Amino acid sequence: MLYDANHALLSTSIPGLPEPKRGKVRDVYDLGDRILFVATDRISAFDCVMPNGIPDKGILLTQISRFWFKRLTGIPNHLLSADCTEFPPMLQDYRQHLEGRSLLVRKLRILPVECVVRGYMSGSGWQEYRQSATVCGISLPPGYVNAAKLQEPIFTPTTKEDSGHDQPLSYPRLADRIGAELAGRLRSASLALYRQAADYALGKGIIIADTKFEFGLDEQGQLVLADEVLTPDSSRFWPVESYQPGQNPPSLDKQYVRDWLDSVHFNHQPPAPELPLEVVLRTREKYRSALAQLQKDCP
Numbered sequence: 001m002l003y004d005a006n007h008a009l010l011s012t013s014i015p016g017l018p019e020p021k022r023g024k025v026r027d028v029y030d031l032g033d034r035i036l037f038v039a040t041d042r043i044s045a046f047d048c049v050m051p052n053g054i055p056d057k058g059i060l061l062t063q064i065s066r067f068w069f070k071r072l073t074g075i076p077n078h079l080l081s082a083d084c085t086e087f088p089p090m091l092q093d094y095r096q097h098l099e100g101r102s103l104l105v106r107k108l109r110i111l112p113v114e115c116v117v118r119g120y121m122s123g124s125g126w127q128e129y130r131q132s133a134t135v136c137g138i139s140l141p142p143g144y145v146n147a148a149k150l151q152e153p154i155f156t157p158t159t160k161e162d163s164g165h166d167q168p169l170s171y172p173r174l175a176d177r178i179g180a181e182l183a184g185r186l187r188s189a190s191l192a193l194y195r196q197a198a199d200y201a202l203g204k205g206i207i208i209a210d211t212k213f214e215f216g217l218d219e220q221g222q223l224v225l226a227d228e229v230l231t232p233d234s235s236r237f238w239p240v241e242s243y244q245p246g247q248n249p250p251s252l253d254k255q256y257v258r259d260w261l262d263s264v265h266f267n268h269q270p271p272a273p274e275l276p277l278e279v280v281l282r283t284r285e286k287y288r289s290a291l292a293q294l295q296k297d298c299p
Contacts, residue, residue: 001013001094001097004052004053005052006052006053006055006277006280007055008041008042008052008053008054008055008056008057008280009040009041009053009058009097009101010040010041010042010052010053011027011040011042012027012038012040012097014029014090014091014094016090017029017031017090018030020038024042024044024047024049025039025040025042025043025044025058025061025233026038026039026040026228027040030107031088031104033107034080034104034105034106034107035078035104035105035106035107036087036091036102036103036104036105037102037103037104037105037227038058038098038101038102039057039058039059039061039062039101039102039103039228040053040058040101041053041054041055041056041057041058042057043057043233043254043257043275043283045254045257045258045261045272046258046261046266046268047165047268048268048269048270048271048272049270049272050257050272050273050274050275051271051272051273051274052274052275052280053280054275054280054283054284054287055280055284056284056287056288057283057284057287058101059100059101060284060287060288060290060291061101061228061231061232061233061287062082062100062101062102062103063100063291064228064230064231064232064287064290064291064294065103065228065229065230065231066079066082066103067291067294067295067298068197068229068230069225069229071197071200072193072196072197072225072229073196074189074192074193074196075189075192075193075223075224075225076222076224076225077224077225077226077229078105078106078108078216078224078225078226078227079103079104079105079106080103080104080105080106081103081104082102082103082104084098084099084102086104087102087104105226106218106224108216108217108218108224108226109216109217109218110214110215110216110226110227111178111182111186111214111215111216111217112159112160112177112178113157113158113159113160113169113174113177113178113186113214114157114158114159114160114166114212114213114214115155115157115186115187115189115190115212115213115214115215116136116155116156116157116158116190116210116211116212117153117154117155117156117190117191117193117194117210117211117212117213118135118136118150118153118154118156118209118210119149119150119153119194119198119208119209119210120147120148120149120150120207120209120210120236120238121135121144121145121146121147121148121149121150122146122147122209122210122236123210123236125156125210126146126147129144135154135156136154136156136168136170137168137170138154138156140154145245145246146245146246146247146248147209147238147243147244147245147246147247147248147249148245148246149245153191153194153195153198155171155187155190155191156168157169157171157174157186158212160214171183171187174186185223186215186223189213189215189223189225190213193213193225193229194208194211194213197211197230201237201294202240204293204294204296205239205240205241205293206237206238206239206240206252206290206293206294207237207238207239207240207243207249208230208235208236208237209235209236209237209238209249210235210236211230211234211235211236212234212235213225213227213229214226214227232252232253232254232286232287232290233253233254235253236251236253236255237251237252237253237290238250238251238252239252251286252286252287252289252290252293253286253287253290254283256279256282256283256286257275257279257283260275260279261273
C-alpha cells in the first residue's frame with residue numbers, strides 16, 4: 001500500500017492476488033467470480049491523475065455510492081457487500097486498508113459507454129451551446145444562459161477510453177455500436193435514475209447539474225448499474241443556496257481542483273502539478289459536505 005505525505009492512499013497491492021487494473025481512482029481486483037473495487041484517494045482532473053491525493057476521498061466516494069445504491073430503485077446494481085468481514089479470507093489481513101473504501105461487486109459484462117445525463121447548462125455543454133445552440137450535437141432552444149436548468153434532461157453518451165479523453169457519441173452511433181434495443185434501455189435507465197436522484201438531492205439542498213452512469217449486463221442479459229454512482233467525481237453538485245443562473249455556481253465536487261489547475265495555467269497534459277495543502281483540505285471538505293447533505297435526516 002502506498003500513501004503520500006498526507007496519508008492519502010495512492011495505490012494498493014495485495015500479496016497473493018494479481019496486480020489490479022488501475023483506473024484514475026479505483027484499483028480493481030479480479031477475484032474470479034467476483035470483483036473487488038478499492039477506491040483510492042487519487043484524484044484526477046482533465047484526464048490527468050494528480051501526484052498527491054485527497055485523504056479519505058476514497059472512503060467518502062464509497063459511502064456516497066453506497067448511499068445511492070441503497071436509495072435508487074427501478075434497476076439492480078452490482079453491489080454484493082461493503083462489509084470487509086464478508087470479504088474472502090485472502091483479504092482479511094488487509095482490512096485496515098480496505099475498510100470503508102472497498103466494495104465486493106458482481107462480475108458483469110461492462111458496456112463500453114459512459115451514460116452522461118445533463119440537467120443543466122454547464123461546462124463543455126455551455127461552451128458548445130454558445131457557439132452552435134447545441135449540446136453534444138443535440139439542438140436546444142435559444143435563450144439559455146450559463147448554469148440554466150434545461151427544459152428536460154438530455155442523454156449525451158460518450159465512449160469509455162482507458163486513457164485520454166472520452167469521445168462524444170451521438171445516439172444513432174451508440175445504437176450502431178451496441179444495438180438499438182440496448183441503446184434505448186441505456187437511455188431510459190440513465191434518465192430515470194438521474195431524475196430520481198436529482199429530485200431527492202434538490203430536497204437536500206444540492207443541484208445535480210449532470211452525472212454519468214456505467215452499466216453492465218449479467219448472465220441473463222439484465223441491465224445492471226455498476227461502478228460508482230452520483231459522486232462528486234462523476235457529477236457536478238451545486239449548493240442550492242448559492243445557485244444563480246448566468247454564473248458559475250460554487251460546487252461540492254472536484255471543480256475546485258480544476259479551477260485551481262487553470263489558475264496556475266496547467267496545460268491539461270501530464271505530468272500534473274502537486275496540489276497545495278489548502279487545495280487538498282478544501283477539496284476533502286467539499287466531498288464531506290456533499291455526503292453530509294445527502295444523508296441529512298435520512299433514516
